[in-house]
Amino acid sequence: MILTDQNIDYISKNLELYGLKNQELREDILDHICIHIENSEATNFELAYQAAIQKFGGYLNINHIQTETNVQLYFKASKNRMKLSFAIELLTSMFILTGCFFKIMQWPYAGLILFSGFALLILLALPLYFYTRYKEKLLKYQS
Structure with a gap:
């Protein structure tokens, strides 16, 4: 599946909405999600997007990634x-x-x-x- 700029903006806004405030981390996760969607066989963007989010463990796990990143940055x-x-x-x-x-x-x-x-x-x-x-x-x- 080929992603449009609108799809990428939609994913980025959702990641920001669900608590990813660190710009570098948000770009990394956005990149991983886009690659997963592009490599999937789905033709519907919404279904492919939900599958990619579930692969990460859902939005709760994405917030956990943000927390762990903050802790690592603090210790550094x-x-x-x-x-x-x-x-x-x-x-x-x-x-x-x-x-x-x-x-x-x-x-x-x-x-x-x-x-x-x-x-x-x-x-x-x-x-x-x-x-x-x-x-x-x-x-x-x-x-």
Whole structure:
């Protein structure tokens, strides 16, 4: 069966209507459905479309695919965020400890190093920590 542009638009709008908000995922599933319909022996578009949707497990399974994709994207972003957080926390602790050592030894620039360490802590490390905790709570409530 050969699909027209109207058929493809109809499938795309239905996928968006049933909860596929991720553009790349919607295009991938649209491609799979179109290939299944084009390879089918059916002559009626509606029947071929319903058969293709059922092959995916129905609209409920398509929503499950969307949820699983969101979780995988979250964990990928979370991994990067954890690496950044570790680097910032390491740098912050190094500045604070070095500043304390300089202060004990009464060497110059001790105040500047301590100030830099606490500025990193307040401006970067703590907001990143609380943002990560917020995202984890959101994921827990969604699942």
